Amino acid sequence: MSLAGARPEALPAAGGPRLRREAEARLPTRFGEFRVVAYRDAVDGRAHLALVAGEVRGRGRVFAHIHRSCLLGEAFGSLGCGCGALLEGAMQRAQREGRGVIAYVARGGGAPASGAGCPKDGEGACAVGAAIFEDLGLRSVRLLPVGEVLGS
Ligand SMILES: [Zn+2]
Numbered sequence: 451m452s453l454a455g456a457r458p459e460a461l462p463a464a465g466g467p468r469l470r471r472e473a474e475a476r477l478p479t480r481f482g483e484f485r486v487v488a489y490r491d492a493v494d495g496r497a498h499l500a501l502v503a504g505e506v507r508g509r510g511r512v513f514a515h516i517h518r519s520c521l522l523g524e525a526f527g528s529l530g531c532g533c534g535a536l537l538e539g540a541m542q543r544a545q546r547e548g549r550g551v552i553a554y555v556a557r558g559g560g561a562p563a564s565g566a567g568c569p570k571d572g573e574g575a576c577a578v579g580a581a582i583f584e585d586l587g588l589r590s591v592r593l594l595p596v597g598e599v600l601g602s
Pocket residue numbers: 520522523531532533534563564567568
Protein backbone atom coordinates (compact mmCIF):
# COMPACT_ATOMS: atom_id res chain seq x y z
CA MET A 451 0.00 0.00 0.00
CA SER A 452 1.38 3.37 -0.93
CA LEU A 453 -0.03 6.87 -0.79
CA ALA A 454 2.44 8.08 -3.40
CA GLY A 455 0.59 9.30 -6.42
CA ALA A 456 -2.77 8.61 -4.85
CA ARG A 457 -5.54 11.15 -5.16
CA PRO A 458 -5.80 12.98 -1.84
CA GLU A 459 -9.24 11.58 -1.10
CA ALA A 460 -8.36 8.04 -2.16
CA LEU A 461 -7.55 5.31 0.28
CA PRO A 462 -4.70 3.33 -1.20
CA ALA A 463 -4.83 -0.34 -2.07
CA ALA A 464 -3.85 -3.12 0.33
CA GLY A 465 -0.30 -4.23 1.06
CA GLY A 466 2.51 -2.59 3.02
CA PRO A 467 3.66 -2.96 6.60
CA ARG A 468 2.07 -5.50 8.95
CA LEU A 469 0.87 -3.50 11.93
CA ARG A 470 -0.74 -4.96 15.00
CA ARG A 471 -2.40 -3.04 17.78
CA GLU A 472 -0.61 -3.15 21.12
CA ALA A 473 -2.49 -0.65 23.25
CA GLU A 474 -5.14 2.01 23.24
CA ALA A 475 -5.88 4.83 25.65
CA ARG A 476 -7.62 8.16 26.09
CA LEU A 477 -5.30 11.10 25.60
CA PRO A 478 -6.50 14.46 26.89
CA THR A 479 -4.34 17.25 25.45
CA ARG A 480 -4.41 21.02 25.55
CA PHE A 481 -6.01 20.89 22.11
CA GLY A 482 -8.76 18.50 23.12
CA GLU A 483 -9.22 14.81 23.68
CA PHE A 484 -7.74 12.17 21.42
CA ARG A 485 -7.68 8.40 21.45
CA VAL A 486 -4.16 7.09 21.05
CA VAL A 487 -3.61 3.69 19.47
CA ALA A 488 -0.18 2.06 19.65
CA TYR A 489 0.97 -0.21 16.85
CA ARG A 490 3.94 -2.48 16.32
CA ASP A 491 5.25 -3.33 12.89
CA ALA A 492 5.65 -7.10 12.87
CA VAL A 493 8.29 -6.85 10.15
CA ASP A 494 10.78 -4.28 11.45
CA GLY A 495 9.69 -3.94 15.10
CA ARG A 496 9.10 -0.19 14.95
CA ALA A 497 6.37 1.29 17.15
CA HIS A 498 3.95 3.79 15.63
CA LEU A 499 1.01 5.71 17.05
CA ALA A 500 -2.31 6.94 15.81
CA LEU A 501 -3.94 10.02 17.35
CA VAL A 502 -7.66 9.82 16.69
CA ALA A 503 -10.18 12.62 17.18
CA GLY A 504 -13.88 11.82 17.06
CA GLU A 505 -15.53 8.89 15.32
CA VAL A 506 -13.67 7.94 12.16
CA ARG A 507 -14.59 4.31 11.43
CA GLY A 508 -16.57 4.01 8.23
CA ARG A 509 -16.18 7.71 7.47
CA GLY A 510 -15.01 9.19 4.20
CA ARG A 511 -12.78 12.20 3.47
CA VAL A 512 -11.49 12.25 7.04
CA PHE A 513 -8.76 14.81 7.72
CA ALA A 514 -5.54 12.82 8.03
CA HIS A 515 -1.91 13.69 8.54
CA ILE A 516 1.14 11.48 8.34
CA HIS A 517 3.76 12.76 10.75
CA ARG A 518 7.30 11.46 11.12
CA SER A 519 8.56 11.62 14.69
CA CYS A 520 11.13 14.34 15.41
CA LEU A 521 12.58 14.57 18.92
CA LEU A 522 14.25 17.95 18.47
CA GLY A 523 11.25 19.58 16.88
CA GLU A 524 8.59 18.14 19.15
CA ALA A 525 10.17 17.74 22.58
CA PHE A 526 12.43 20.76 22.49
CA GLY A 527 10.58 23.02 20.10
CA SER A 528 13.49 23.35 17.67
CA LEU A 529 12.83 25.99 15.05
CA GLY A 530 15.39 24.36 12.74
CA CYS A 531 12.54 22.29 11.36
CA GLY A 532 8.82 22.82 11.43
CA CYS A 533 7.92 19.47 13.01
CA GLY A 534 6.56 20.72 16.33
CA ALA A 535 4.34 23.37 14.74
CA LEU A 536 3.20 20.94 12.07
CA LEU A 537 2.14 18.32 14.62
CA GLU A 538 0.28 20.93 16.70
CA GLY A 539 -1.40 22.30 13.60
CA ALA A 540 -2.63 18.84 12.66
CA MET A 541 -3.93 18.19 16.18
CA GLN A 542 -5.79 21.50 16.19
CA ARG A 543 -7.32 20.90 12.78
CA ALA A 544 -8.52 17.40 13.75
CA GLN A 545 -10.23 18.86 16.81
CA ARG A 546 -11.75 21.75 14.91
CA GLU A 547 -13.17 19.43 12.25
CA GLY A 548 -14.52 17.16 14.96
CA ARG A 549 -12.72 14.14 13.58
CA GLY A 550 -9.33 13.30 12.19
CA VAL A 551 -6.39 10.95 12.38
CA ILE A 552 -2.71 11.67 12.80
CA ALA A 553 -0.43 8.77 11.96
CA TYR A 554 2.67 9.31 14.08
CA VAL A 555 5.39 7.31 12.37
CA ALA A 556 8.63 6.32 14.09
CA ARG A 557 11.86 6.88 12.27
CA GLY A 558 13.94 3.84 11.59
CA GLY A 559 17.40 2.90 12.79
CA GLY A 560 17.48 5.30 15.72
CA ALA A 561 18.89 8.11 13.57
CA PRO A 562 17.81 11.41 15.08
CA ALA A 563 16.35 14.04 12.81
CA SER A 564 18.76 16.85 12.17
CA GLY A 565 17.69 20.23 13.49
CA ALA A 566 18.37 21.70 10.08
CA GLY A 567 15.49 19.81 8.54
CA CYS A 568 13.87 16.46 8.26
CA PRO A 569 14.01 13.90 5.50
CA LYS A 570 11.10 14.57 3.23
CA ASP A 571 10.06 10.95 3.14
CA GLY A 572 11.92 8.09 4.65
CA GLU A 573 11.23 4.75 6.26
CA GLY A 574 8.11 4.23 4.21
CA ALA A 575 6.10 6.69 6.29
CA CYS A 576 3.32 6.86 3.74
CA ALA A 577 2.87 3.10 3.71
CA VAL A 578 2.72 3.03 7.51
CA GLY A 579 0.17 5.83 7.51
CA ALA A 580 -1.97 4.03 4.97
CA ALA A 581 -1.90 0.82 7.04
CA ILE A 582 -3.01 2.78 10.12
CA PHE A 583 -5.86 4.48 8.25
CA GLU A 584 -7.01 1.11 7.01
CA ASP A 585 -6.89 -0.46 10.48
CA LEU A 586 -9.00 2.40 11.83
CA GLY A 587 -11.63 1.65 9.22
CA LEU A 588 -11.48 4.92 7.28
CA ARG A 589 -13.24 4.82 3.93
CA SER A 590 -11.07 7.63 2.56
CA VAL A 591 -8.81 10.39 3.82
CA ARG A 592 -7.98 13.99 3.05
CA LEU A 593 -4.24 14.65 3.19
CA LEU A 594 -3.53 18.38 3.15
CA PRO A 595 -0.39 20.23 2.06
CA VAL A 596 1.87 21.31 4.90
CA GLY A 597 0.93 24.96 4.41
CA GLU A 598 -2.73 24.22 4.95
CA VAL A 599 -2.06 22.14 8.06
CA LEU A 600 0.07 24.94 9.51
CA GLY A 601 -2.50 27.54 8.59
CA SER A 602 -5.24 25.86 10.52
ZN1 LIG B 1 11.98 17.95 12.75
